[in-house]
Amino acid sequence: MYPTDHEQAVIAAAEKIMVETMARYDPSHDAYHVQRVRKTALQIAQNVPHKPDMLVVELAALLHDVLDKKYVSAEEAADPYKFFLPFFESMASLHGIDLVQDGRGRLVTQVIDNVSWSTEKKLKEKGLWTTWHDECVELHCVQDADRLDAIGAFGIMRCAAYTTVTNSPLYAPIGDPKQPVSAIQHFHDKLIHIRDRLKTEHGKRLGAKRHQVVSRLSNTTFMMYVLSDAVLC
Structure with a gap:
């Protein structure tokens, strides 16, 4: 045991x-x-x-x-x-x-x-993704668990926390130099894609509900409404 x-x-x-x-x-x-x-x-x-x-x-x-x-x-x-x-x-x-x-x-x-998400992305872009990456169950368990913590309520708070630490904007309009590193852009670049790139069936089941929260908040208008409401409270 x-x-x-x-x-x-x-x-x-x-x-x-x-x-x-x-x-x-x-x-x-x-x-x-x-x-x-x-x-x-x-x-x-x-x-x-x-x-x-x-x-x-x-x-x-x-x-x-x-x-x-x-x-x-x-x-x-x-x-x-x-x-x-x-x-x-x-x-x-x-x-x-x-x-x-x-x-x-x-x-x-x-x-x-x-x-990490970025490592997987780089390896695939360079054609260095291997059979081991596709078949290692231990990797998939840890990958899915780490990515699941990036979505849902905890994921949203973690995104906001890291944005604060790096002094990045929560939102910046398209064309602004800081727009690519804004929290909103991070939702579009990574967080809303996590559900579809989970490796295990159990991870996908856990991710389904969390994805709904992230998907709603990836809408800029809704995000700004939530942030404004939080400030007023």
């Missing part, structure tokens, strides 16, 4: 790294976001036809934003396996699970390195 005592010890160690790291990031990418992704990824993993390695799913979910390129340098993010290798090696001596020898450490970091 998952997790065993040894697996739970490894999970706790990974969670400690995550909490310490995410404390430095803004509310759009904090420990609470990661915990939601973890919970959803495990839920999805329990509902896919071919059960994945649950430890890989949970570790990848917990660590997926530690090296987020929005918060660390390109050099730091370039080799997740090298970055996490000391952690993987210590788990063998401390808790008896050798993530290096059994290959799961490599898979965890491969998932981390490929989970």
Whole structure:
């Protein structure tokens, strides 16, 4: 039965790294976001036809934003396996699970390195999307969970939070230099497309209701009405 005592010890160690790291990031990418992704990824993993390695799913979910390129340098993010290798090696001596020898450490970091929306977009544009990307269930569980947290009520609040941190406009008219980086444009560029690009059937079911909220708010007029109403309140 998952997790065993040894697996739970490894999970706790990974969670400690995550909490310490995410404390430095803004509310759009904090420990609470990661915990939601973890919970959803495990839920999805329990509902896919071919059960994945649950430890890989949970570790990848917990660590997926530690090296987020929005918060660390390109050099730091370039080799997740090298970055996490000391952690993987210590788990063998401390808790008896050798993530290096059994290959799961490599898979965890491969998932981390490929989970983001922008990475998938770039790989497909360059023709570098592979069969592994299409078939790795562990990747799909974490990808869907992360993307589900970008839509619905939490997704809207996260978008607003990141917009504030980056000092980007909530709305800018077409033709304005800041329009491409506005919150409204982010809805059109990414958020309204997430539902149709979820990988798992369970993820798609979870995404259906959340998409309705995002779809309504992607309408500029409705968004501005909501924002104005919030200010008046």
